[in-house]
Amino acid sequence: MGRTTGWLTAAALLAGPQAATAQGRPDQRAFFDLYKELVETDTTISKGDCTRAAAQIAGRMKRAGYTTQDITLFSVPEHPKEGGIVAVLPGSDKTLKPMLLLGHLDVVEADPKDWTRDPFKLVEEDGYYYARGTVDDKAMSAIWADTMIRLKAGKQVPKRTIKLALTCGEETTFAWNGAQWLTKNRPDLIAAEFVLNEGGGGRLDETGKRQLLAIQVGEKAAQNYTFTATNPGGHSSQPVPDNAIYELAAAIRAVQGYEFPVRFTDTTRAFFGATAKAQGGEVGGAITRLLANPEDKAADAIVSRDKAFHSTLRTTCVTTLVKAGHAENALPQSATANVNCRIFPGETVDATLAKLKELAGPKVTVTANQPVRPTAKPPALDPKILGPVTRIAAKHFPGVPVLPLMSTGATDGVFFAALGIPVYGVPGIFIDKDLGGIHGLNERIRVRSLHDGRDYLHDLVLAYAG
Structure with missing residues (x-):
């Protein structure tokens, strides 16, 4: 992901202390098992297997009650290891257009010789999880899959249909891109009123104090x-x-x-x-x-x-x-x-x-150079989108300012924007000022940030889905 840093320098903004997070809840343990399996599945383009990761998530979803009709696993013969998954949780109100949760399974290359720890082994150390993809984008992808599983297993029927799309190819311009393939070949499958995606996120100071939460509204x-x-x-x-x-x-x-x-x-x-x-x-x-x-x-x-x-x-x-x-x-x-x-x-x-x-x-x-991707189209500062973000953030992160931002990077959101579907980056995951080593060495996320972000995003999905 070409992740943004534009909001990270607003260091003077006010912040509140992080709330304590219990790590022993049964639902947290089930989520961590999903997250760990996803992180430890190598999904680099050079030698990894996104198709395997998608199948693992599909298996968990089926055990929660999803049927084969609810789940679409996709790939193409030329790129058998670069597949993805789309899952649908039908809503009760057919007058409401669906919402789409978007994430990518692939990660940036990581040479074990350069890392302090094995990049494909999740290590907990000094309050952090270390491994390639702990943030970008397996944190959000795992949270989206976990949310879909929790809703199904709890027999919660949302008013709005919720769709999930986890794809491969976001991190490499010359790779086969699953999000692009879906928008061109299966637009009906991913049709939605809006998309919730990576981008944005929260910034911590050196002491772990929350400073700012950003929602991405547009990208380069x-x-x-x-x-x-x-x-x-x-x-x-x-x-x-x-x-x-x-x-x-x-x-x-x-x-x-x-x-x-x-x-x-x-x-x-x-x-x-x-x-x-x-x-x-x-x-x-x-x-x-x-x-x-x-x-x-x-x-x-x-x-x-x-x-x-x-x-x-x-x-x-x-x-x-x-x-x-x-x-x-x-x-x-x-x-x-x-x-x-x-x-x-x-x-x-x-x-x-x-x-x-x-x-x-x-x-x-x-x-x-080919491929030439669609030109970014910034969505509107829609109160229907920004309102729930501000309200749910006030509950989970009291006193932390919420700002809209344009990403200086780029995501797979451009393919959905080309169809006229607005895309917003909403992760409530707070990371360190250096972006937690994303795309670099020793990528990491604070344990507390991951679990707090999961709780925030789960509530945010419920707010949009009714």
Whole structure:
């Protein structure tokens, strides 16, 4: 997941102490068993098996009372290990459109040689659970499956039909993507009034004190571009100015030095407005001026000292991979770079490509990498969605501010937004300021955060489902 950090720097916001959580409830033990099995099932794209993880969840759901008609396990022959699951809990009120709980089963690659602990063995240590996927996204996926199981086993019939979709391929752009496949091939199966997804979440300070809970309302679009410089090459003993590496380097520096213009959505205006009031001082004043005039370069410079604020304000492009040359004693015949862009809602892949070509100059070709995902469409700040979040958060996390935010990353929500289904990131899982090692080494989640987030999300689902 390209998870956001834009809200994580609002450090001046007020917070309340964390409530104690009993770890010994029978329902918590059943949930932990599901969570542990999911985390310890390797679902990396390189050697993992999402299809196996989906089947394990399906087995638990059937034992809770779901029938084969309620559950759809899906994959394609070309990608037999990248399958997923859709489950349906029918509601009693057919006038209400369904809601969809969305999560992804796949995780970012993790090399055991680099980790302090086995990344595919759940370890509890010093109040944390450690393993790849403990947060992204197996915490939410396990909570969604657990909620569906608890409702069925308890014979609770919601008014609104609840659907669950756990898919594979979210973490890797070139992978087969289950969410995309569902929206293209089985739109009837996942049709819903709205989707609850990853994104957003809670921030803790260094002492574990809750500071902020964010609901994601909109996200950027992730798009990769390839820069290529070519040259006949020759013997390195007779260098010439016309050098593929130098030409590529100049293009990369041009991208590094370019700032895309400041933009706002309704969500980011609300976020920055609240942040300006909370922070005050130089930064708060600069935010206020920038909201009034997005072309205020001096205000932009102050606000953009914070890398998360900087990314929340605009499209960003950064070089992430470089490959050049073919021999140590030869002039390079080719040099390529991958430039990863996070495109602001309302802007397009083609317009960004045009700007990158302009920056790269005539000696470097720039192409948009496939696949090109849908452009992000921010949903509305709908009181029907934000109201329950605020109300349930006040019950579970009293005194903690709730803010809307736009993710600087990207999720599978873009595929559902392309169908006109609004997607909101609602996890009530509080993580440390460093994002708990998500996508990095020694990923972790506080034990208390996981169980408190489960209770919050269960109540939130009940609030939407009636």
